[in-house]
Amino acid sequence: MRNGQTPSDRLEGFISKIEDFHRLMNFLEAIHKQTYSTDSASDRGTLHYYRNLTNARGAKGKVKNAYRDYKMLYNAVLDAICSLIFLKESGMNDLEGDFLFPDDFPNFSSRDKIMWFNDLIRPMIQKYFFDSKTDIFDNTREIVSDQTHPENYWISNLQDGRFKCHHCDKTYAQAGSLQVHEKKIHQVDIPKPRKKKYVPEDELYDYILSVFKLVILHKNLDTAVDMADGPRSVRSASYELPLYNKTNKTKYLIGSIHLAALTKEGTLPCELRETLIANRFVNLQGGRSNNLALDEYVELLNRDSKIV
Template sequence: MNIDKLAKIGVTVLSDTLHKKLANWQEYLDRELLQIKENWSQGGSLKFQIVGDNWDKNILPSYRTSQQNTLSLHLFTLIGVVDRVTPSIDHAHDDNLLNVQDMEAEKFIPSLQEQDILSKELTFLVSTALVQNIPQLMSCLGSIYPEHFDHKHSDLAGARTRQFCLGLYDCNEQKTQDVIHLLKDLSNKYVPLVDGEIKEEVFFGGDRLTDERIQCAQQAMVNSPTSIEKLEGFISKIEDFHRLMNFLEAICKLTFDTGSAKDRCTAYFFRNLLNARDVKADVKNSYRAYKKLYYTIFDGICCALFLQEMNLNSLEQQLPIPCNWETLENDEKIKWLDDISCKIVRNWFFENSDICQEMREVLTDPNHEENYWTGNYINGKFRCHFCDRSYTYIGSLQSHELKLHSHSPSPSKCSPKSKDASGDELYNYILCLFKLTALHKNLDSAVNMGDGLRSVRSAKYETPIYNKTNKTKYLIGSVHLTALACGSLPREQTERLVWNRSINISGGKNHNMALDEFVELVNRDTKATCSGYQTKDSILTHSREFPHLINATKHFDKICEVRKRKGFHKEPSYLEDVKKVSVELLQIKALQQIEGRKLECKNIVSERNPFDSCYKNLATMIHRHKPILPFRRLGNKQM
């Protein structure tokens, strides 16, 4: 080996010495977590959570035969993350837990008060986009406009978190039996116990599949005698990186179509105009490329709306800055820009109305056909509308009313897309794209800034969009997250769930990342590190060494000044791309309503408000998937 040759001349140690040292380090990986668990069991305030994801890898044989085929591995990687925010709550005055079954369906969509909060958040995003992409504003406000949107725990958002890679486990999350064995092992090792009983549950984060598999495993063990054997030491939760990815995928379903290349100012048109060739295939395989394209369009729309508010035609024109600009205080300068941005948000995002008005009217109307069956769900029974009979299952009630009362309500239909010849389809499309991208960027910035409350609140905006685009799995995940954060857990657990949703490796208030995104990075580095191991047993045996090897490799590259080679391709300027988008929008007057303007691609024709026509089956989905307990959050089979 090369390392042994170098060892002979005294440059490094022998390979056997390195392997022995790595093997000795394995026991120290989770030693701190185990100490925290012991203190937690004794009433300590410092706590942690576990995050996991599937680890899949195909190992190709050097010589393929009938016995030596491709080895497909399905393992599970885990990390432990120490809570950065430790809530201080007086348990003696803790409120009673909220019964989620008593929550009305309208609680799962944004209220008017939450829309007011969103207005302030979007004002910050629009102002930031204007400052970063308009040179005149950058020179005036670039050094004074805040980069961080303050929240309850902004003082801790820049603190580095402590996370520990716990290695790979022999678990295929597609198999419930494997997940049960994994949770049993983790329960014995990481769940705080007092006299054999669970002191407090540990949050277990992951993507929607991991969340669902853990609940299935808990459901399979529901008849066990003790809570620890029921696997109730863990409360699974969905993390934010996969939420971001799937929300953008839902947005692309509504706004991105390859057939719209001829329609100017559509997302696919801008993809070609900006030569964004990495925007291709599925969103999940090119998430960052899609995100950059949509953020470029969003910033371009913000610049175009700003110019329209200022009665200007191009970014080169002199901005009408107040005459006494030099004498104004910094707060007054910021307020001047925020007032303009707030006006843009009110006029173009909310359009001076409740963006969820249609949904709210449907969900709160007991006589609406959408609520015909769920409205009579009382004490776990569905009551007949015509007699005193009641049934456990909704299908039985439907058969009863059809046979005995000859009644079958006609299925509700969402209002079809407007075919009015005087409508402006491009204008409606641009506003729909602007609103959806603003919501995605708001969630993304919440993750970056460690604003857990804003991140959780965003689930209420995602729920109707997932329902509209038939993304049922993540609709269920949003309903669960909203239920867990709205009082179904003790206040301390709710605070931990909300405010410990990110990891910060380098420090800085805007340098946070979602927990599951960090796991994805660990998976990527681990797969590169384990290339020397060609069997499942060897990978599992040495998996706890991989984190040390990853750190050592990065440290070696740093001290040796190893850098990535620069290619000949010059990456286009983001500012220039934003300018191209804004110029295109202004050139064809895309932000002015022109009667009769049509889109050739009918697949992306939509309402101006993306939340219109989202109510179809929404009430039923919410009632069906409202969790009774934080464990076994599977759908209500009665509905």
């Protein structure tokens, strides 16, 4: 828009952002790519098996055409996994068993009850979400956390947006060009490390645990929208980013990096940053947890205007 005659025509000061309803839809679509297959109807424990078992007929075709049906299916499976983890960690065999509360639990205040329950649940989340070795992002995390990793060699000399040669003064706009230069001129050849081949002990257990981790992240963003929790919503982009990368959702990968940069890295002045974080929701009916993402509200207006 640089040829515009006025600042508004040139979009000066325009701050773009990815909105939350479309993030939710694309995030679930990425989860669907990783965890759902129509060929697994007879494989007990898979999403498609439970789709047929619960007769969730609406969950079919593309996620974007049946988002709420797929979300209900995934949330139902997540609830079941959470219940199973709770039973296992509490030493109970079924939902009919007696759970041992503290003797004075009825006298606890509402706040104390919540704190007691959170203290009970926290070790379970730590064990199954954070400490579990089943992780589809192991290779990514290894590269990001290790500055000496061979993958990081080519970007280690990034200066002013250009990649500088490790052996001369030449600079390049692309890391790939630097790699060609050093290989041809300086005979530098750094072989890519072999990816560690993970051999699961129990494929079904690993699959269920992956579903648990991914859907609980989607649920986190979904409830952040319901509660108009802007900070939690923008933080979620950092957790979504690796899955967008793994499922080739480049637009939302870039959008997540952009949103994180605008809200975390001091790219925007404080007032604009706070506006970007907070101005993401609308509440049409009042009350708690009745918020809509702004882009979902626009979709509703589009639908209604077309009907009219």
